[in-house]
Amino acid sequence: MWNLPNSLTMLRIVLIPVFVAVFYVEEPWAPYAAASVFGAAALTDWLDGYLARRWEQTSPLGAFLDPVADKLMVAVSLVVLLQVDPRVLIALPVMVIIGREITVSALREWMAEVGARAAVAVSKLGKIKTTAQMISIVLLILRDSVFGPWVYDLGVALLYVAATLTLWSMVVYLTAAWPSLSGKVRPEAARPD
Template identity: 60%
Template structure:
């Protein structure tokens, strides 16, 4: 890989992908610290999502490779975490919001790709509601992965509540993206 591709922002993005097997292993360890370790790894990886974008802009190191890789890394680590959570708690209360989140990611990714193909990608640019959804989703998943009480706080229950709010924001943001793209969809 060329030096231009291996800049700090892209290395952070690649590290997010590299963290996925570590999150999986930690979550499935038969120890008391396994799930908290998975949560910390996921949370740190989530923070690199903000950091890599900030550094890319600040250092003038944005690249087509980074613009491609960043959302892929985000979706991979979130999908892996959602699979772990549904595996660890195989109930509809966990599966339904996980399906909503994954379904939205697939729908919006396909919509963005199609809109880019017809030259109207700007119509479905990331919105503030999408950023809020992502932040709440990362907090929810971190809390759910942690699972244990922390200083008497019901971390898992807080995670479930955040997870449902994130799923609602997920549907809302998807509806907003579809509404923005509707005129182009109708023309097609």
């Protein structure tokens, strides 16, 4: 149960309070440290899944914890970034991203209950969205860095790209699930062959 992939997932959860603590330190090195902590957590997101598949160490615990860790890390980081810059410019994509995560998580849970979980499995579009989201968050964390204001502007632009992909992927998932949601397909018939 506590193989390396699951341990990396747990590490990502443990890094959340570390990230928040470092984010609020008022020292010149703090943005770099916070970005490093978030970046390390984002890398474990990729690495734990890769290792679990490569070493055939997938587990029910890992399948449960991985999306929880991802969503917690992203939601917490977006909330603290919004607290630092509470403009509508930042609030809109943050609301879209967090709202979509709640909606799609609920959708996946319901589809699993009716035996049609495969209809809303993670897609390549979701992975592209996650990549844009992670890069944007790192750039937004570095807002007061020596790199200049263009880093923050690029982070905001990528946050909007991520929010757009977030909405698009949500529509794709809802469209795939619609036959089950509307009652047009019996749950048993929605199961993959």
